[in-house]
Amino acid sequence: MNVRRRCAVALAATAVLGAAAAPAVAADPSPSPSSPALPSGLYGTTDPTYDGVWRQSLALLAQTTADVRPADKAVDWLTGQQCADGAFAPYRADPAAKCDAETPVDTNSTAAAVQALAAVGGQQKTVKDAVAWLKSVQNEDGGWGYTPGGASDANSTSVVIGALTAVTTHLSKVVNGGKAPYDALLSFALPCGDADGDGDGGGAFAFQPDDKGKLTANADATAAGVLGALGKGLAPEAGKAATPTCADGSGTAGPERAAANGAAWLADAVAKDGHLTSALAGAEDQPDYGNTADAVVALAAQGGAERAAKPLAWLEENAGDWASRSGPAAYAQLIFAAHATGTDPRDFGGTDLVAALNATGPEPDATAEQDSGSKDSDSEGTDSEGADSEDSGFGTWWYVGVCLVFGIGIGFLVSGRNRKRQP
Template sequence: MNVRRSAAALAAAGVLAAASPALAASPSPSPSTVLPSGLYGGTDPTYDGVWRQSLALLAQHTVSVTPAAKAVDWLTGQQCANGAFAAFRAEPARACDAKVMVDSNSTAAAVQALSALGGHEDTTGKAVTWLKSVQNEDGGWGYAPGGASDANSTGVVIGALAAAGERPAEVTKGGRSPYDALLKLALPCTGEGAGAFAYQPDKKGALTANADATAAAVVGALGAGFDAKPGKSGKSGNGSGTGCAEPDPLTPEQAAANGAGYLAKAVAADGHLTSALAGAPEQPDYGNTADAVVALAAQGGADRAAKPLAWLEQNAAAWAKQSGPAAYAQLVFAAHATGTDPRDFGGTDLVRALNATGPAPQPTKPTKTAEKDDGGSGAGVWWMVGTGLAAGAGIGFLLSSRRKQQL
């Protein structure tokens, strides 16, 4: 689950033979056409428009910010009549046809965001119905309808089902649930990559550990979404804290514990994950590290994610500024999962920065708590209003100066 899904979209189109949604892409160029005013981010949305919009709106909701109405309308307007979402539709007024590449990731991300915002039951209901219609016989989902199930797609769909009020374990195809699909991608507790998850089996059916897929699978196995909350400290399927175990049968909870153990070891040395792009030199992978923080905290409590969280706080500001709204959202989710203040994330106000990448959110409504905090003088209320106005005033400058985005 990373910032952009361009590699996966190209793979679905047959341009790339085998690409994971975890793969990074170079920052996309500025679009040659005028972007919709409700869209977050200022670069080409062809492969990530719905994805980045969904993450931005969900992150805003997570920090009690009410998104601009036109931002929400843009997202709902991207839905096809059959309930599915594509990565981006430049002409949403035109009916979707066979050339429109709908996908499970964009659809599930939109469901998570719109379910959290509330009031969009018709939109999310149709989207969930579509997701169920393209569920694979093994219980999981691939990026594109009919594609082989992968851990990333299955994980994000589980989060969507849960957000929409479904019981993922009861959403079955051929008698198999999404959890069955994830467990098939779990590596054993011995050998290289012990306890991790694979993205997909290779052509010979072998499983190779993939950190991004593991983070997605851990969150999915816990029945959570992007905005996962901190789990119980020391939680493990076998009560052993961080050990890898293989009970018979293996449960989703234990598989999540095993996967979290793998991630904890992966970030133990440097505090971050590294890029796995073939042929490229190793470099810190900010997005996947943020996802790992969410997975670690959701499975074993905030303390378990302390080291990669600290690394992100010290190093991720420049990456997020370049990468845009989905990157800021990932950091907001990392802060949320660990109980960290997103308005002071290593000195960066993630909320203000996220808000500045798109239409100004709706004004913050005064609360009784705020009025009491300032002794009824209203100073707290005016501080919140002033903060919102300041953020709005900075949008034009930040949009004009910001460059985009790595996957």
């Protein structure tokens, strides 16, 4: 997602392939022996430089999805990362220091924080300011890049759409240069058929066009694009049962058609082995756990839980070790996959994902059963136009081509995610 850009992050990402869809940033980079003690409210024990806000946001959103009320200190840590202008950077070691032009704010971090805090409730001003900042950095094509002013990409645009719909912003009214978010998102959708010359790109989404304007199918961007086209965030519920098929005209037939086309491509991609495969230059191909989890969420959101049955079963059997190595964002991705398919996250292939996630940070305040009705469900319910709140979500997402992306202004880990900024 232009959600994946930061060379250092990319390097970290390659170490833990498929790690939780961090915004074009990789998931949980390795800790540095000389790094200072981490904040007590932060989830995860690895260096948060490139993914602190991202993994915290996913952790809080996953907890609320599983009817767990996050610890106040965890929520306070996240809100404390916000800059005065509403943006978020991947991580600010000294939240008391004023953000300036050098603060690396990004759209992915900001959009993820909006989704998490809207779900937690009680953070109206923080959410409102973040949404206002996201609108202020919209590109003239209607989309968003990882960094403000960076070229739009499918992942970043999708995660921002998830943030906007979390507060019921009317996407048709979020316009720049006469273009709305779906105008940009659909420009990354490949038509059905052998559109990119390799026989398998029809219906997929590209991350961005290359320097010659060519679109190439990308699994991470496709999972993100399906959710964005559906107007969903990182943690959607299952959609109506449907068999995804690809029909020509994905770029002009509207977001629902583009979502169905993308889901059809994902279904084909996981049909043989039950998982997506990572293909990094110079490295042997291997299962991509993070993108497979994102694919499960996208397939279920577009065509119902049954469409994601095979990759879900593969994750239940194989993803436990990956999540334990990768940290809170990975556990969150699996919880989103369970939620989207109606699977019990407390018994996911024999693993209690909720307990495992909770153990990576401050102990939650309560579960829904212990504290029913305490959540301020309508606290984020009004956007700048006065709309009522709905649900949030978006599935994780983005690319390890971070170095590449950063060079051209992109974001979101091999699953893509952009982050915020502000003074």
